[in-house]
Amino acid sequence: MRIPYIVGRWVSDRHYYGRHRLFVYLLNTEDAATWVVGARRMGKTSLLRQLEFLADGAHQELVPLFWDMQGCENSGDLSTELYMSLEDVTPRFAQLGIEVESYEGLDALVLLRRLSRELANRGKRLLLLIDEAEVLIGVAHNEPAWLARLRRTLQDPIQKTVMASTKLLAQLNDVTGSWDTSPFLFGFNMVNLWSLDVESAISLIRQSQTEPHVTVDPVVLEDVLLHTNRHPYLIQFLCQRLCIPDRAGHPMLRPPDDEDLEPDHLLAGFFLIDFQHLTKLERRLLLTIARETIMTEQELLVALADESPKRIRTFLWGMDKLGHLRQVYGQWAIGNEFLRRWLLQEWSRLQRMNEFTLEDESFEELLRVGHQRESHNFAEEVERLERDYAALKALERLCDPAASPEIKQEVARVGQLLDLARRDLSGSFLARWPE
Ligand SMILES: Nc1ncnc2c1ncn2[C@@H]1O[C@H](COP(=O)(O)OP(=O)(O)OP(=O)(O)O)[C@@H](O)[C@H]1O
Ligand SMILES: [Mg+2]
Numbered sequence: 001m002r003i004p005y006i007v008g009r010w011v012s013d014r015h016y017y018g019r020h021r022l023f024v025y026l027l028n029t030e031d032a033a034t035w036v037v038g039a040r041r042m043g044k045t046s047l048l049r050q051l052e053f054l055a056d057g058a059h060q061e062l063v064p065l066f067w068d069m070q071g072c073e074n075s076g077d078l079s080t081e082l083y084m085s086l087e088d089v090t091p092r093f094a095q096l097g098i099e100v101e102s103y104e105g106l107d108a109l110v111l112l113r114r115l116s117r118e119l120a121n122r123g124k125r126l127l128l129l130i131d132e133a134e135v136l137i138g139v140a141h142n143e144p145a146w147l148a149r150l151r152r153t154l155q156d157p158i159q160k161t162v163m164a165s166t167k168l169l170a171q172l173n174d175v176t177g178s179w180d181t182s183p184f185l186f187g188f189n190m191v192n193l194w195s196l197d198v199e200s201a202i203s204l205i206r207q208s209q210t211e212p213h214v215t216v217d218p219v220v221l222e223d224v225l226l227h228t229n230r231h232p233y234l235i236q237f238l239c240q241r242l243c244i245p246d247r248a249g250h251p252m253l254r255p256p257d258d259e260d261l262e263p264d265h266l267l268a269g270f271f272l273i274d275f276q277h278l279t280k281l282e283r284r285l286l287l288t289i290a291r292e293t294i295m296t297e298q299e300l301l302v303a304l305a306d307e308s309p310k311r312i313r314t315f316l317w318g319m320d321k322l323g324h325l326r327q328v329y330g331q332w333a334i335g336n337e338f339l340r341r342w343l344l345q346e347w348s349r350l351q352r353m354n355e356f357t358l359e360d361e362s363f364e365e366l367l368r369v370g371h372q373r374e375s376h377n378f379a380e381e382v383e384r385l386e387r388d389y390a391a392l393k394a395l396e397r398l399c400d401p402a403a404s405p406e407i408k409q410e411v412a413r414v415g416q417l418l419d420l421a422r423r424d425l426s427g428s429f430l431a432r433w434p435e
Contacts, residue, residue, distance in 0.1 A: 001245040004207045004214060005236045010045040012053045014209045017232065018200025019047065021417065022191070023054060025381065027062065031189040032157040035133075036164040038193030039277075039322050040270040041233040044164035047193065048129040051162060055127050056092065062127040062160060063092065063119055070132040074139060075146045079108040086115070096122055109149050116159040126159040133165040140175040140184070147176070147184070155187040163188065167322070167358065168277050174362050190370040192321035195230035197420070204235050205253070214243065215252040223256055227337040229326055234336055237267065263338045271342045274324070275350060279360045281307060282315050286324055286334070287351055290343035294333045311364060318367045378425035385418040 006015055026034060038044045052064040067085050072078045083104055086093065090100045098118050103111050116126040140147050154161040173183040196204065205224050207214045216224075220242070228234035241260045242253040263271065278286065281304075288303050289295055297316070301309050316332065319325040323335045334340040343350065392411045399407055 001249055001251055003240055003243045004210060004212075004251060005240040005243065007233070007236045007240050010049050011043075012046060012049040016046060016050045016053075017204040017209065018196035019043075019050075020200075021197075021381070021420070022047070022193075023051065025191075025377065026051060026162055027055065028384075029189070032159070033155045033161040033188045034163070034191055035169070035185060035188035036162060036191050036193050037167050037169070037322070038164065039274045039324070040166060042193050042323065043232050044166075044193060045131050046232075048131050048162065048164055051127070052129055061123070061125050063096070063124045064127040064129055065089065065115075066129045066131070068131045069135040072135050075108065075143050078135070078139070079106065079111065082108045082111055086111070096124065109146070109153055112153050112159070116156070120158055128154070128159055128161045130154075130161065130163040133163045134168050136184075137169065137171050137175060140172055144176070151184055151187065164193075166274070166277055167363070170358055170363050170366050173366065174359070185366065186369070189373060190366065192318075192370065194321055194323045196232055196235075198225070198230065201225060201228075201230040201232075201235060204232065205239055207251075212250055214239070215246060215250065217253070217255075220253050220255050224253070227256065227261055229323065229336040231323060231336055234338060237338075261337050261341065263342045267338060268342055268346075271339055272346075275353075276355075277357060278324070279315070279358045279363050280356055281311065281360050282319055282324070282363075283350070283353075285312070285315060285319065286343065287347065289325065289332050290334055290340060290347065293340075294328060294331045296331050300332060311360070314364055314367050314371065315360075317371060318363075321370075375425065378421060381421045382418065382425050385414060385421055389414050389418055 036044060036047060038047075048066060052066050055062045055064040065085060066089075067078075067082050069078060069081065072081055083106065086100055086103060093100050096119070098115070103115065106114070112126070112128070119126050136147060136150075153159075154163070170185065173185050176184040195201070202221065202225070203209065205214070205221060206216055224235060224238055224242075228238055238256065238260065239253060242256055243251050244254050246252040275283065275286075284304060284307075285300070288300065292299070295303070297313075300316075301312060304312060316325065319335075320327065324339070326333055326335050334343060389411070392407065392414055396404075396407050396411055401408065
Protein backbone atom coordinates (compact mmCIF):
# COMPACT_ATOMS: atom_id res chain seq x y z
CA MET A 1 0.00 0.00 0.00
CA ARG A 2 1.28 3.47 -0.90
CA ILE A 3 0.84 6.09 1.83
CA PRO A 4 -0.94 8.99 0.11
CA TYR A 5 0.09 11.80 2.47
CA ILE A 6 2.83 14.20 1.42
CA VAL A 7 5.00 15.41 4.27
CA GLY A 8 7.61 18.01 3.53
CA ARG A 9 7.76 19.06 -0.11
CA TRP A 10 5.41 21.70 -1.44
CA VAL A 11 2.10 20.58 -2.91
CA SER A 12 -0.11 21.89 -5.70
CA ASP A 13 -2.93 20.93 -8.06
CA ARG A 14 -4.87 17.88 -6.78
CA HIS A 15 -2.60 17.56 -3.76
CA TYR A 16 -3.44 21.07 -2.63
CA TYR A 17 -6.39 21.41 -0.25
CA GLY A 18 -8.35 24.45 0.85
CA ARG A 19 -7.70 28.18 1.13
CA HIS A 20 -10.29 28.86 -1.61
CA ARG A 21 -11.31 32.19 -0.12
CA LEU A 22 -7.73 33.32 0.10
CA PHE A 23 -7.17 32.53 -3.59
CA VAL A 24 -10.25 34.47 -4.62
CA TYR A 25 -8.99 37.34 -2.50
CA LEU A 26 -5.40 37.29 -3.76
CA LEU A 27 -6.40 37.00 -7.41
CA ASN A 28 -9.04 39.74 -7.23
CA THR A 29 -7.76 42.24 -4.68
CA GLU A 30 -7.11 45.77 -5.88
CA ASP A 31 -3.90 45.85 -3.82
CA ALA A 32 -0.75 45.71 -5.92
CA ALA A 33 1.35 44.08 -3.22
CA THR A 34 0.50 41.54 -0.51
CA TRP A 35 2.72 40.04 2.16
CA VAL A 36 1.61 36.55 3.21
CA VAL A 37 3.07 35.79 6.61
CA GLY A 38 3.08 32.25 7.98
CA ALA A 39 4.96 30.17 10.53
CA ARG A 40 7.42 27.51 9.40
CA ARG A 41 5.77 24.72 7.43
CA MET A 42 2.41 26.45 7.24
CA GLY A 43 2.29 26.07 3.47
CA LYS A 44 3.78 29.34 2.16
CA THR A 45 5.57 27.80 -0.82
CA SER A 46 2.58 25.60 -1.63
CA LEU A 47 0.27 28.62 -1.57
CA LEU A 48 2.44 30.46 -4.10
CA ARG A 49 2.80 27.35 -6.26
CA GLN A 50 -0.95 26.84 -6.25
CA LEU A 51 -1.48 30.49 -7.18
CA GLU A 52 0.90 29.94 -10.09
CA PHE A 53 -1.02 26.81 -11.09
CA LEU A 54 -4.41 28.54 -10.89
CA ALA A 55 -3.38 31.72 -12.70
CA ASP A 56 -1.57 29.77 -15.41
CA GLY A 57 -4.53 27.46 -16.03
CA ALA A 58 -7.11 30.20 -16.14
CA HIS A 59 -5.62 32.04 -19.17
CA GLN A 60 -6.79 35.29 -17.76
CA GLU A 61 -5.16 38.63 -17.27
CA LEU A 62 -2.54 37.55 -14.73
CA VAL A 63 0.64 35.84 -15.92
CA PRO A 64 2.49 34.24 -12.99
CA LEU A 65 6.25 34.19 -12.38
CA PHE A 66 7.71 32.44 -9.31
CA TRP A 67 10.81 34.04 -7.75
CA ASP A 68 12.46 31.89 -5.08
CA MET A 69 14.89 34.09 -3.15
CA GLN A 70 16.27 31.28 -1.00
CA GLY A 71 20.06 31.29 -0.80
CA CYS A 72 20.48 34.66 -2.54
CA GLU A 73 22.81 37.09 -0.78
CA ASN A 74 22.76 40.22 -2.91
CA SER A 75 21.06 41.94 -5.83
CA GLY A 76 23.31 40.07 -8.29
CA ASP A 77 22.17 36.67 -6.98
CA LEU A 78 18.57 37.82 -6.95
CA SER A 79 18.76 39.01 -10.55
CA THR A 80 20.33 35.74 -11.73
CA GLU A 81 17.70 33.74 -9.86
CA LEU A 82 14.89 35.81 -11.35
CA TYR A 83 16.18 35.29 -14.89
CA MET A 84 16.51 31.54 -14.27
CA SER A 85 12.93 31.41 -13.02
CA LEU A 86 11.81 33.15 -16.18
CA GLU A 87 13.80 30.73 -18.31
CA ASP A 88 12.10 27.79 -16.53
CA VAL A 89 8.74 28.93 -17.85
CA THR A 90 9.85 30.09 -21.32
CA PRO A 91 6.77 28.63 -23.12
CA ARG A 92 4.41 30.62 -20.88
CA PHE A 93 5.94 33.86 -22.13
CA ALA A 94 6.82 32.67 -25.66
CA GLN A 95 3.15 32.05 -26.40
CA LEU A 96 2.57 35.72 -25.70
CA GLY A 97 5.35 36.65 -28.11
CA ILE A 98 7.87 37.52 -25.38
CA GLU A 99 11.45 36.43 -26.05
CA VAL A 100 12.85 35.25 -22.74
CA GLU A 101 16.51 35.14 -23.90
CA SER A 102 16.49 38.89 -24.43
CA TYR A 103 16.23 39.30 -20.65
CA GLU A 104 19.45 37.48 -19.85
CA GLY A 105 21.96 39.41 -17.74
CA LEU A 106 19.53 42.17 -16.74
CA ASP A 107 19.32 43.53 -13.23
CA ALA A 108 16.12 42.31 -11.55
CA LEU A 109 14.73 45.85 -11.36
CA VAL A 110 15.15 46.40 -15.10
CA LEU A 111 13.92 42.92 -15.90
CA LEU A 112 10.74 43.37 -13.89
CA ARG A 113 9.97 46.77 -15.30
CA ARG A 114 10.52 45.65 -18.88
CA LEU A 115 8.59 42.43 -18.44
CA SER A 116 5.59 44.06 -16.82
CA ARG A 117 5.50 46.70 -19.55
CA GLU A 118 5.69 44.09 -22.31
CA LEU A 119 2.85 42.18 -20.66
CA ALA A 120 0.78 45.33 -20.20
CA ASN A 121 1.13 46.04 -23.94
CA ARG A 122 -0.55 42.68 -24.51
CA GLY A 123 -3.38 43.38 -22.08
CA LYS A 124 -1.77 41.15 -19.41
CA ARG A 125 -0.42 41.75 -15.92
CA LEU A 126 2.57 40.15 -14.24
CA LEU A 127 1.76 38.14 -11.11
CA LEU A 128 5.07 38.03 -9.28
CA LEU A 129 5.23 35.32 -6.60
CA ILE A 130 8.13 35.80 -4.18
CA ASP A 131 9.15 33.02 -1.81
CA GLU A 132 11.62 33.16 1.11
CA ALA A 133 11.59 36.95 1.20
CA GLU A 134 13.62 36.98 4.47
CA VAL A 135 16.65 37.22 2.20
CA LEU A 136 15.78 40.90 1.76
CA ILE A 137 16.84 41.62 5.36
CA GLY A 138 20.47 41.01 4.40
CA VAL A 139 20.06 43.05 1.22
CA ALA A 140 18.64 45.92 3.29
CA HIS A 141 21.90 46.14 5.24
CA ASN A 142 24.25 46.08 2.28
CA GLU A 143 22.28 47.60 -0.62
CA PRO A 144 19.59 49.85 0.86
CA ALA A 145 19.23 51.97 -2.28
CA TRP A 146 18.62 48.93 -4.46
CA LEU A 147 16.06 47.61 -1.98
CA ALA A 148 14.22 50.93 -1.93
CA ARG A 149 13.93 50.75 -5.72
CA LEU A 150 12.80 47.13 -5.56
CA ARG A 151 10.04 48.19 -3.19
CA ARG A 152 8.78 50.77 -5.66
CA THR A 153 8.81 48.18 -8.44
CA LEU A 154 6.93 45.61 -6.34
CA GLN A 155 4.26 48.12 -5.38
CA ASP A 156 3.77 49.47 -8.90
CA PRO A 157 0.18 48.57 -9.88
CA ILE A 158 1.32 47.65 -13.40
CA GLN A 159 2.14 44.30 -11.78
CA LYS A 160 0.77 42.32 -8.86
CA THR A 161 3.07 40.95 -6.15
CA VAL A 162 2.41 38.26 -3.59
CA MET A 163 5.36 37.79 -1.25
CA ALA A 164 5.62 35.02 1.37
CA SER A 165 7.83 34.69 4.43
CA THR A 166 7.83 34.04 8.14
CA LYS A 167 7.26 37.00 10.43
CA LEU A 168 11.03 37.47 10.70
CA LEU A 169 10.62 39.74 7.67
CA ALA A 170 9.11 42.30 10.05
CA GLN A 171 12.76 43.11 10.87
CA LEU A 172 12.88 44.86 7.50
CA ASN A 173 10.80 47.65 8.96
CA ASP A 174 13.43 48.24 11.64
CA VAL A 175 16.30 48.16 9.17
CA THR A 176 14.55 50.44 6.69
CA GLY A 177 12.88 52.65 9.31
CA SER A 178 15.22 55.54 8.57
CA TRP A 179 14.19 55.74 4.91
CA ASP A 180 12.68 59.01 3.74
CA THR A 181 9.65 57.11 2.56
CA SER A 182 7.79 54.77 4.94
CA PRO A 183 9.45 51.51 6.01
CA PHE A 184 9.59 48.65 3.51
CA LEU A 185 6.55 46.64 4.56
CA PHE A 186 4.03 49.41 5.00
CA GLY A 187 3.00 49.44 1.36
CA PHE A 188 2.21 45.72 1.55
CA ASN A 189 -1.12 44.42 2.58
CA MET A 190 -0.45 41.83 5.29
CA VAL A 191 -2.33 38.52 5.20
CA ASN A 192 -1.88 35.80 7.81
CA LEU A 193 -1.65 32.21 6.68
CA TRP A 194 -3.26 29.80 9.06
CA SER A 195 -5.39 26.66 9.34
CA LEU A 196 -7.48 25.09 6.66
CA ASP A 197 -11.23 25.48 6.99
CA VAL A 198 -13.01 22.44 8.44
CA GLU A 199 -14.30 21.05 5.13
CA SER A 200 -10.89 21.27 3.46
CA ALA A 201 -9.16 19.74 6.47
CA ILE A 202 -11.58 16.79 6.34
CA SER A 203 -11.00 16.39 2.61
CA LEU A 204 -7.25 16.36 3.20
CA ILE A 205 -7.57 13.73 5.93
CA ARG A 206 -9.72 11.58 3.66
CA GLN A 207 -7.58 12.38 0.60
CA SER A 208 -10.75 13.02 -1.31
CA GLN A 209 -9.05 14.73 -4.27
CA THR A 210 -7.03 11.63 -5.27
CA GLU A 211 -7.64 7.89 -5.56
CA PRO A 212 -7.84 5.80 -3.46
CA HIS A 213 -9.58 7.75 -0.71
CA VAL A 214 -8.59 6.88 2.85
CA THR A 215 -11.17 5.31 5.12
CA VAL A 216 -11.51 7.31 8.31
CA ASP A 217 -13.72 6.54 11.28
CA PRO A 218 -15.59 9.67 12.48
CA VAL A 219 -13.99 9.48 15.95
CA VAL A 220 -10.49 9.31 14.45
CA LEU A 221 -11.39 12.19 12.15
CA GLU A 222 -12.37 14.32 15.14
CA ASP A 223 -9.13 13.36 16.92
CA VAL A 224 -6.99 14.45 13.98
CA LEU A 225 -8.86 17.73 13.63
CA LEU A 226 -8.53 18.45 17.34
CA HIS A 227 -4.84 17.57 17.79
CA THR A 228 -3.64 19.36 14.66
CA ASN A 229 -6.06 22.30 14.84
CA ARG A 230 -6.29 21.91 11.03
CA HIS A 231 -2.66 22.87 10.45
CA PRO A 232 -1.99 21.36 6.99
CA TYR A 233 1.51 20.09 7.67
CA LEU A 234 0.50 18.58 11.02
CA ILE A 235 -2.47 16.86 9.40
CA GLN A 236 -0.20 15.27 6.79
CA PHE A 237 2.38 14.43 9.48
CA LEU A 238 -0.10 12.77 11.85
CA CYS A 239 -2.07 10.99 9.13
CA GLN A 240 1.13 9.54 7.71
CA ARG A 241 1.80 8.05 11.14
CA LEU A 242 -1.71 6.64 11.40
CA CYS A 243 -2.12 5.27 7.89
CA ILE A 244 -2.30 1.47 7.67
CA PRO A 245 -3.80 -1.00 5.15
CA ASP A 246 -7.28 -2.39 5.88
CA ARG A 247 -8.10 -6.05 5.17
CA ALA A 248 -8.47 -5.38 1.47
CA GLY A 249 -5.14 -3.53 1.40
CA HIS A 250 -6.72 -0.07 1.06
CA PRO A 251 -5.48 2.81 3.21
CA MET A 252 -7.26 3.60 6.49
CA LEU A 253 -6.41 5.53 9.65
CA ARG A 254 -6.03 3.84 13.01
CA PRO A 255 -6.77 5.81 16.21
CA PRO A 256 -3.79 7.84 17.48
CA ASP A 257 -2.00 6.74 20.63
CA ASP A 258 0.06 8.89 22.96
CA GLU A 259 3.32 8.40 21.04
CA ASP A 260 1.76 9.54 17.77
CA LEU A 261 1.31 13.00 19.25
CA GLU A 262 4.98 13.51 20.10
CA PRO A 263 6.85 15.91 17.82
CA ASP A 264 9.88 14.42 16.04
CA HIS A 265 13.26 16.20 15.74
CA LEU A 266 12.33 17.94 12.53
CA LEU A 267 9.11 19.33 13.94
CA ALA A 268 10.89 20.38 17.15
CA GLY A 269 13.38 22.28 14.97
CA PHE A 270 10.57 24.18 13.22
CA PHE A 271 8.92 25.02 16.54
CA LEU A 272 12.22 26.39 17.82
CA ILE A 273 12.62 28.64 14.76
CA ASP A 274 9.08 29.94 15.19
CA PHE A 275 9.74 30.53 18.89
CA GLN A 276 12.86 32.54 18.07
CA HIS A 277 10.75 34.77 15.83
CA LEU A 278 8.44 35.66 18.72
CA THR A 279 8.80 38.94 20.57
CA LYS A 280 9.35 39.07 24.32
CA LEU A 281 5.68 39.50 25.16
CA GLU A 282 4.60 36.80 22.72
CA ARG A 283 6.98 34.33 24.37
CA ARG A 284 5.66 35.24 27.80
CA LEU A 285 2.10 34.67 26.64
CA LEU A 286 2.96 31.33 25.08
CA LEU A 287 4.91 30.02 28.07
CA THR A 288 2.31 31.22 30.57
CA ILE A 289 -0.54 29.54 28.71
CA ALA A 290 1.52 26.35 28.18
CA ARG A 291 2.06 26.06 31.93
CA GLU A 292 -1.61 26.58 32.78
CA THR A 293 -2.98 24.59 29.77
CA ILE A 294 -5.98 26.87 29.41
CA MET A 295 -6.64 30.45 30.59
CA THR A 296 -9.33 33.08 30.31
CA GLU A 297 -8.38 36.48 28.96
CA GLN A 298 -8.96 37.92 32.41
CA GLU A 299 -6.52 35.45 34.00
CA LEU A 300 -3.94 36.36 31.38
CA LEU A 301 -4.33 40.07 32.02
CA VAL A 302 -3.77 39.41 35.73
CA ALA A 303 -0.77 37.13 35.15
CA LEU A 304 0.85 39.77 32.93
CA ALA A 305 -0.36 42.76 34.89
CA ASP A 306 2.79 44.77 34.06
CA GLU A 307 1.77 44.89 30.37
CA SER A 308 -1.00 47.01 28.87
CA PRO A 309 -4.23 45.07 28.16
CA LYS A 310 -4.44 46.66 24.73
CA ARG A 311 -1.01 45.40 23.76
CA ILE A 312 -1.74 41.93 25.16
CA ARG A 313 -4.92 41.74 23.09
CA THR A 314 -3.16 42.85 19.94
CA PHE A 315 -0.54 40.12 20.38
CA LEU A 316 -3.17 37.49 21.24
CA TRP A 317 -4.88 38.38 17.98
CA GLY A 318 -1.63 37.93 16.04
CA MET A 319 -0.72 34.66 17.77
CA ASP A 320 -4.17 33.26 17.13
CA LYS A 321 -3.87 34.25 13.47
CA LEU A 322 -0.52 32.53 13.07
CA GLY A 323 -1.60 29.41 14.97
CA HIS A 324 0.60 29.66 18.05
CA LEU A 325 -2.55 29.96 20.17
CA ARG A 326 -6.17 28.96 19.78
CA GLN A 327 -9.43 29.72 21.50
CA VAL A 328 -11.33 26.86 23.09
CA TYR A 329 -14.76 27.67 24.48
CA GLY A 330 -13.74 31.30 24.87
CA GLN A 331 -10.48 30.51 26.68
CA TRP A 332 -6.90 30.60 25.43
CA ALA A 333 -4.92 27.40 24.78
CA ILE A 334 -1.78 26.41 22.85
CA GLY A 335 -2.31 26.20 19.06
CA ASN A 336 -1.97 22.44 18.65
CA GLU A 337 -1.12 19.31 20.64
CA PHE A 338 2.39 18.85 19.18
CA LEU A 339 3.36 22.41 20.05
CA ARG A 340 1.86 22.07 23.54
CA ARG A 341 3.96 18.99 24.28
CA TRP A 342 7.11 20.55 22.88
CA LEU A 343 6.64 23.70 24.98
CA LEU A 344 6.21 21.67 28.15
CA GLN A 345 9.28 19.52 27.42
CA GLU A 346 11.44 22.56 26.65
CA TRP A 347 9.83 25.01 29.09
CA SER A 348 12.85 25.78 31.32
CA ARG A 349 15.23 26.20 28.40
CA LEU A 350 12.79 28.43 26.52
CA GLN A 351 12.15 30.50 29.61
CA ARG A 352 15.87 31.29 29.82
CA MET A 353 16.25 32.31 26.18
CA ASN A 354 16.60 36.06 26.12
CA GLU A 355 17.79 37.00 22.66
CA PHE A 356 15.17 38.52 20.45
CA THR A 357 15.03 38.98 16.69
CA LEU A 358 11.86 41.08 16.84
CA GLU A 359 11.00 43.91 19.20
CA ASP A 360 7.53 44.19 20.75
CA GLU A 361 7.10 47.80 19.61
CA SER A 362 7.84 47.34 15.93
CA PHE A 363 5.83 44.15 15.59
CA GLU A 364 2.89 45.61 17.48
CA GLU A 365 2.76 48.41 14.94
CA LEU A 366 2.53 45.90 12.08
CA LEU A 367 -0.14 43.90 13.90
CA ARG A 368 -2.21 47.03 14.36
CA VAL A 369 -2.18 47.68 10.64
CA GLY A 370 -3.02 44.01 9.95
CA HIS A 371 -5.76 44.18 12.56
CA GLN A 372 -7.42 47.13 10.85
CA ARG A 373 -7.11 45.57 7.42
CA GLU A 374 -8.74 42.36 8.52
CA SER A 375 -12.21 43.65 9.21
CA HIS A 376 -11.98 45.89 6.17
CA ASN A 377 -11.19 42.82 4.02
CA PHE A 378 -13.99 40.77 5.56
CA ALA A 379 -16.43 43.62 4.97
CA GLU A 380 -15.34 43.83 1.33
CA GLU A 381 -15.72 40.08 0.92
CA VAL A 382 -19.22 40.15 2.41
CA GLU A 383 -20.20 42.96 0.07
CA ARG A 384 -18.86 41.15 -3.01
CA LEU A 385 -20.57 37.88 -2.05
CA GLU A 386 -23.85 39.67 -1.36
CA ARG A 387 -23.72 41.09 -4.87
CA ASP A 388 -22.93 37.65 -6.38
CA TYR A 389 -25.67 36.05 -4.32
CA ALA A 390 -28.31 38.59 -5.36
CA ALA A 391 -27.35 38.20 -9.04
CA LEU A 392 -27.56 34.40 -8.80
CA LYS A 393 -30.93 34.54 -7.06
CA ALA A 394 -32.25 36.78 -9.83
CA LEU A 395 -30.96 34.33 -12.42
CA GLU A 396 -32.51 31.41 -10.55
CA ARG A 397 -35.90 33.09 -10.60
CA LEU A 398 -35.70 33.46 -14.37
CA CYS A 399 -34.70 29.87 -15.09
CA ASP A 400 -36.68 26.66 -15.10
CA PRO A 401 -35.44 24.86 -11.92
CA ALA A 402 -35.51 21.42 -13.55
CA ALA A 403 -33.35 22.58 -16.43
CA SER A 404 -30.68 24.29 -14.37
CA PRO A 405 -29.55 22.32 -11.30
CA GLU A 406 -26.13 24.03 -11.65
CA ILE A 407 -27.60 27.40 -10.74
CA LYS A 408 -29.21 25.94 -7.65
CA GLN A 409 -25.89 24.43 -6.63
CA GLU A 410 -24.10 27.70 -7.26
CA VAL A 411 -26.66 29.60 -5.15
CA ALA A 412 -26.05 27.14 -2.30
CA ARG A 413 -22.25 27.40 -2.67
CA VAL A 414 -22.16 31.20 -2.69
CA GLY A 415 -24.69 31.24 0.17
CA GLN A 416 -22.31 29.11 2.25
CA LEU A 417 -19.34 31.35 1.46
CA LEU A 418 -21.41 34.35 2.43
CA ASP A 419 -22.29 32.76 5.77
CA LEU A 420 -18.60 32.08 6.47
CA ALA A 421 -17.57 35.61 5.55
CA ARG A 422 -20.33 37.12 7.68
CA ARG A 423 -19.26 34.95 10.61
CA ASP A 424 -15.66 36.11 10.24
CA LEU A 425 -16.73 39.72 10.02
CA SER A 426 -18.88 39.60 13.13
CA GLY A 427 -16.27 37.58 15.05
CA SER A 428 -13.40 39.81 14.03
CA PHE A 429 -11.49 41.00 17.09
CA LEU A 430 -11.74 44.52 15.80
CA ALA A 431 -15.48 44.42 16.10
CA ARG A 432 -15.17 43.14 19.66
CA TRP A 433 -12.55 45.67 20.68
CA PRO A 434 -13.40 49.09 19.48
CA GLU A 435 -10.36 51.38 19.63
N1 LIG B 1 -2.90 23.49 1.25
C1 LIG B 1 -2.27 22.37 1.58
N2 LIG B 1 -2.82 21.17 1.32
C2 LIG B 1 -2.18 20.05 1.71
N3 LIG B 1 -1.00 20.01 2.34
C3 LIG B 1 -0.39 21.17 2.62
C4 LIG B 1 -0.99 22.41 2.24
N4 LIG B 1 -0.18 23.40 2.64
C5 LIG B 1 0.87 22.82 3.25
N5 LIG B 1 0.76 21.48 3.24
C6 LIG B 1 1.67 20.53 3.92
O1 LIG B 1 2.71 21.28 4.52
C7 LIG B 1 3.98 20.88 4.02
C8 LIG B 1 4.84 22.11 3.89
O2 LIG B 1 4.36 22.96 2.86
P1 LIG B 1 5.24 24.14 2.30
O3 LIG B 1 6.60 23.66 1.92
O4 LIG B 1 4.43 24.81 1.28
O5 LIG B 1 5.34 25.06 3.60
P2 LIG B 1 6.26 26.31 3.86
O6 LIG B 1 5.49 27.21 4.76
O7 LIG B 1 6.76 26.87 2.58
O8 LIG B 1 7.46 25.65 4.68
P3 LIG B 1 8.90 26.29 5.03
O9 LIG B 1 8.66 27.16 6.22
O10 LIG B 1 9.74 25.10 5.35
O11 LIG B 1 9.35 27.05 3.81
C9 LIG B 1 3.68 20.15 2.72
O12 LIG B 1 4.61 19.12 2.48
C10 LIG B 1 2.34 19.53 3.03
O13 LIG B 1 2.54 18.39 3.81
MG1 LIG C 1 8.67 27.26 1.87
